[in-house]
Amino acid sequence: MIPVAAPTQDELYQDAARTYGAPLERLARAYEADPDIRGDLLQDIHVALWRSFEGFDGRCSTRTWIYRVAHNVGASHIMRQRRTRSEALVGLEELENLPDATTGPQAADRSQALDRLLDLIQRLKPLDRHVILSYLEGLDAASIGEITGLSPGNVATKIHRIKAVLARQFQQGGPDHD
C-alpha cells in the first residue's frame, strides 16, 4: 500500500480558499462596512488562514478550523476598530428588546434586505455576531457550538433570539401588510 502524503500548508489553504472563498467574503462584509478596509480585512483573514494551516493537526474539521480563524480575525478587527469608533455594540438580548429602531417598512428588494441585514449584524457584539453569521451560513447548532465554544443550550437560545429578531426585521410592516 502506498502511503498518502499529508497535504501541505499551501494545498490546505488552496482547498479552503476554493471551498470557503465566498463565505469568507460574506464574513468580512459582516465585520467591516467600509469597502477599502474590508479588502484589507479579507486579505488578513486569508493570510491568517494560510499561516494557521502550518499548525493544523486535524483535531477538528477543516470547516470548524476555517470558521474559527476567520471569526477570530474578525473579532480582533472589531476590538481594534472600537478604539477609534465610538458606536456601542449590543447583544442579541438587547437587540431583541430594543424598540422599533431596527425595524421599519419591509425591504422592497433583495439589495435593501441585504443592507438591512448587514446593518443589524454590524451592530452586534463579536460573539453574537459569530453566532448569527454561522446561522445565516446555514450551520447547525452543534457546528456553531464547536466553532464558538458556546454550550449547545446557549447556542439554541441565541438562535431562537436570532430568529425572533430576523422575523421582526423582515416581516414587519411593508407593502403586503398595508
Next chain:
Amino acid sequence: MTNLLNNPQEIWQCQPVEGVKMSAEALRQRSGKFEKRIRRRNVREYVASLLAAVCFGYFLVTTHAVLFRIAYVLFIVGLGWVVYQLHRKGSARSMPAAMGTSTCLQFFRAELERQRDVVKNVWPWYLAPLVPGFVILTAAYMRALPFPAGLASAVWLDGVVAVLFFLVWKMNRRAARRLQRIIDELYAGENSQ
C-alpha cells in the same frame, strides 16, 4: 417576492461576491507586510520614547546641578522601563498562532483578559518608574531656588504631575472595569446554559 425577502439565510448566502483569491506568492508577501506593519508600530513607540529621552539627555548635558542631572538620568531609565514593558505586554502583537485551535469564546476572552491586565494596574509599570525622577526634580527645585519660590515651584510641579497621574490611573481603571464587565458577561453566558 415577499417570501424570498422573508428568508434571511437565502438573502445572505445569495449575495454577490467578488471571488477574491490570493496566490501563494501574494500570501507570503502579505504575511511579510503584516510583520513589517507590526515592526513599524514598535519603531514608532521606540522613536517617541527616544525623542523624550533625547530631551532629557539635552537637559542632562546642559545643566551642572547634580540633583537635576540625577533627576534626568532617572527619567531616562524610567522611560526605558516603560517602553520595555509596553513591548513585553504586547501593545503591538503579531498574529496569534492559536487562532484555529481556540474557539471564538476562548480567543475573545483571552484577548480581553490580556487587554484588561495591561490597563488594570498601570502603577507598577507605567507611572511608578517615573516617580523617582519627579521626586528628585522636586528636591532639585527646592534646593536651587530661594524660599518660597523653590517651594512654590515644587508644589506647582508636583500638583500638575499628581493630577496627570491620577487622570491616567482613573482612565485606565475605567477601561479595565469595562473590559471586566464584558469578560464577566462572557463567563455568565457560558455558564447560564
